[in-house]
Amino acid sequence: MHSTEDSNTARLGRQMMVMSIVVSLTPLFICTLVLFYYYHVVYTEKVVAYMKEMGERHAQSIDSYLSEKLSNIKSSALSYTEEQLQSDQFLEQRLELLQNVYRNAYNDLGLIDARGRLLAYAGPFRLGSVDYADTDWFKSAIKEPEFISDVFLGFRRIPHFIVTVRRYTDGKPWLLRATIDFAGFNAMVKEIHLGATGQAFIINRKKEFQTELRHDENIDPAMLDKIVAQKFLAGKASLMEAEAPDGRDFFYVSAPLKNGEWILVIQQERSDALHHLYTARKIAISVLVLGGAAIILTVVFLTRRMQGKFAMVKKDQEAMEKQVVETGKLAAIGELAAGIAHEINNPVAIMMESAGWVQDLMKQNDMETPETMKEITDTLKEIVLQGRRCKEITHKLLSFARRTDSRVSEVKVNELLEELVSLTAQKAKYGSVSVRTEFTPDNPVIMGSPTELQQVVLNLINNAIDAIEKTEGVVVVRSRVEGKDVVIDVADNGKGIPHADLTRIFEPFYTTKPVGKGTGLGLSICYGIINKMGGEITVESELDEGTVFHVRIPMSHQDAVR
Amino acid sequence: MHIAKVLLVDDETSFLSVMGKRLGSRDLEVVTADSGQAGLDALEKDPEIDVVILDVKMPGMDGMETLHEMRKRFPLAEVVMLTGHATVDTAIDGMKHGAFDYLMKPCDIDKLIEVVREAKVKKERHQEKIIQAQMKEITSRMAG
Numbered sequence: 001m002h003s004t005e006d007s008n009t010a011r012l013g014r015q016m017m018v019m020s021i022v023v024s025l026t027p028l029f030i031c032t033l034v035l036f037y038y039y040h041v042v043y044t045e046k047v048v049a050y051m052k053e054m055g056e057r058h059a060q061s062i063d064s065y066l067s068e069k070l071s072n073i074k075s076s077a078l079s080y081t082e083e084q085l086q087s088d089q090f091l092e093q094r095l096e097l098l099q100n101v102y103r104n105a106y107n108d109l110g111l112i113d114a115r116g117r118l119l120a121y122a123g124p125f126r127l128g129s130v131d132y133a134d135t136d137w138f139k140s141a142i143k144e145p146e147f148i149s150d151v152f153l154g155f156r157r158i159p160h161f162i163v164t165v166r167r168y169t170d171g172k173p174w175l176l177r178a179t180i181d182f183a184g185f186n187a188m189v190k191e192i193h194l195g196a197t198g199q200a201f202i203i204n205r206k207k208e209f210q211t212e213l214r215h216d217e218n219i220d221p222a223m224l225d226k227i228v229a230q231k232f233l234a235g236k237a238s239l240m241e242a243e244a245p246d247g248r249d250f251f252y253v254s255a256p257l258k259n260g261e262w263i264l265v266i267q268q269e270r271s272d273a274l275h276h277l278y279t280a281r282k283i284a285i286s287v288l289v290l291g292g293a294a295i296i297l298t299v300v301f302l303t304r305r306m307q308g309k310f311a312m313v314k315k316d317q318e319a320m321e322k323q324v325v326e327t328g329k330l331a332a333i334g335e336l337a338a339g340i341a342h343e344i345n346n347p348v349a350i351m352m353e354s355a356g357w358v359q360d361l362m363k364q365n366d367m368e369t370p371e372t373m374k375e376i377t378d379t380l381k382e383i384v385l386q387g388r389r390c391k392e393i394t395h396k397l398l399s400f401a402r403r404t405d406s407r408v409s410e411v412k413v414n415e416l417l418e419e420l421v422s423l424t425a426q427k428a429k430y431g432s433v434s435v436r437t438e439f440t441p442d443n444p445v446i447m448g449s450p451t452e453l454q455q456v457v458l459n460l461i462n463n464a465i466d467a468i469e470k471t472e473g474v475v476v477v478r479s480r481v482e483g484k485d486v487v488i489d490v491a492d493n494g495k496g497i498p499h500a501d502l503t504r505i506f507e508p509f510y511t512t513k514p515v516g517k518g519t520g521l522g523l524s525i526c527y528g529i530i531n532k533m534g535g536e537i538t539v540e541s542e543l544d545e546g547t548v549f550h551v552r553i554p555m556s557h558q559d560a561v562r
Numbered sequence: 563m564h565i566a567k568v569l570l571v572d573d574e575t576s577f578l579s580v581m582g583k584r585l586g587s588r589d590l591e592v593v594t595a596d597s598g599q600a601g602l603d604a605l606e607k608d609p610e611i612d613v614v615i616l617d618v619k620m621p622g623m624d625g626m627e628t629l630h631e632m633r634k635r636f637p638l639a640e641v642v643m644l645t646g647h648a649t650v651d652t653a654i655d656g657m658k659h660g661a662f663d664y665l666m667k668p669c670d671i672d673k674l675i676e677v678v679r680e681a682k683v684k685k686e687r688h689q690e691k692i693i694q695a696q697m698k699e700i701t702s703r704m705a706g
Contacts, residue, residue, distance in 0.1 A: 345646040349668035353580045
């Protein structure tokens with residue numbers, strides 16, 4: 001019994017633990033995950049929008065830089081005639097002026113005729129008469145009123161690009177050409193950076209780099225294909241996300257430049273761009289882990305403590321129950337003793353009167369007569385007879401009282417019932433109740449405390465006798481075997497128990513007797529005792545018909561020998 | 563001349579016989595009955611009975627019931643109750659319902675005889691009063 005109760009407590013504890021943990025962790029998890037998810041979505045959106053905006057803004061400023069450079073050259077070309085510009089000195093002056101206004105922007109100026117010959121030049125590279133007729137840029141530039149070339153090495157073998165403006169003199173075209181300071185332009189683009197890993201570069205549609213990359217970075221060539229293949233809305237940036245071959249995730253923002261001929265690409269490592277998100281994720285995970293651990297520890301601690309308390313309460317309760325059972329036993333013995341006292345009282349009274357009668361006889365003078373002698377002998381016999389009666393009663397009582405320990409042993413049910421019926425015979429007699437017994441011939445044996453079982457049955461028989469108010473009262477004490485159980489029935493034909501009381505009779509302190517007549521503990525103690533034996537006690541009752549109590553106890557075996 | 567005629571009611575026949583002998587040897591005329599019903603029958607048969615010595619605890623018709631019945635049907639016979647210790651309450655109850663006295667069982671025989679004597683005196687006085695009242699009635703009727 002104890003071990004199952006302990007395991008019940010342990011199971012209850014485990015259930016509570018699991019429930020508490022699940023109930024506290026689930027909202028924490030859901031809350032954290034949901035919040036993090038939305039934060040993730042919103043933050044990523046914002047970062048993407050920000051990166052796009054950055055790309056667009058930078059593309060715009062580069063575009064305006066380029067168009068500004070073009071406008072400057074254009075104003076020179078429009079302000080002066082071809083003739084004026086053919087003088088190196090004049091060009092020199094123009095270049096100086098431009099360089100003064102725009103630092104690090106212009107490298108040189110040149111005038112080129114329709115056939116690609118350099119007519120005049122101002123700048124650091126004394127190129128002499130160079131023929132540009134076969135260069136790609138010249139072929140394109142001569143067809144356009146304004147032209148900005150891709151970056152190329154040219155005759156000077158240094159990366160640079162040029163802007164040209166086409167003019168006509170006498171129907172013949174000529175070009176004013178300026179070389180844009182590549183270093184300055186490059187630096188401007190390189191200066192665009194985002195976070196720790198963000199870098200910007202410009203690429204043309206042929207995947208040719210128009211600016212240098214930062215020396216510590218390189219670009220996934222597969223990505224370049226994708227970037228170049230894009231179609232852009234004017235001035236609108238796009239964003240792509242891809243994993244580089246080295247496993248790092250990158251964001252690629254690309255924005256069109258130079259009417260879509262060039263593309264400004266800003267590349268940033270995803271983890272860098274979403275740096276705050278990753279920090280938030282770390283915090284969320286730490287909160288989850290630490291919070292979860294704290295919850296689990298607290299729950300385990302509290303459950304342990306509760307189990308401890310529970311065990312303590314249980315122990316106290318057991319001690320109390322034991323005490324209550326003990327009290328109930330004393331009450332039952334008390335009731336029994338009252339009946340037995342009366343039973344003893346009668347023979348004692350007879351013995352005393354008999355002794356008195358002998359004394360009376362001895363006071364008479366004719367004591368020696370045979371009649372008197374016979375009378376004395378008969379009376380003495382009567383005293384002996386009554387004395388024997390007393391002895392029997394006291395023996396019965398002793399055999400009952402001696403076994404007051406509640407140790408478990410084999411109990412022969414029929415013998416125990418027989419004994420109890422004879423103990424209660426006196427009470428029954430004065431209650432005008434006859435007690436009948438119907439015992440099973442199987443001689444069932446149970447394992448249990450004989451005293452406790454005695455207490456239960458005695459209680460039931462006492463109650464049965466008390467329940468009978470009419471004259472032809474019959475109490476039947478029956479034992480029978482049902483499957484693996486032995487059932488003890490105590491039936492009476494008394495007043496019965498009202499339905500309202502029937503459900504409550506096993507409750508402690510529930511009594512229908514007047515105050516001071518009963519403790520209301522008898523049946524609750526019986527219930528406790530039988531429960532402890534692994535049995536059950538049930539009741540059937542019909543008003544004015546009678547009541548039957550069934551005590552069902554698992555049988556250990558049947559005693560074959562009677 | 564006997565002190566009184568007593569009816570002894572008890573379910574224990576041994577008690578009846580020995581008690582009957584003892585009381586008989588002390589100038590009491592004794593009639594015995596082993597149950598309440600038998601006691602009532604005896605009273606019916608023998609109106610001379612002055613005092614009933616009644617055991618309270620008996621199977622069947624118990625002492626209290628018997629007392630009620632006796633007081634109802636034979637109001638002149640005085641009843642002395644004999645009780646075991648556990649039934650003093652019943653004896654007190656019985657006194658309230660017209661028993662003359664009660665004694666604890668086992669009792670001292672002299673004490674019992676004393677009580678019987680008193681009961682007999684009471685009964686006689688009572689009877690006398692009744693006779694006087696009857697005579698008064700007769701004389702007043704004659705005078706009238």
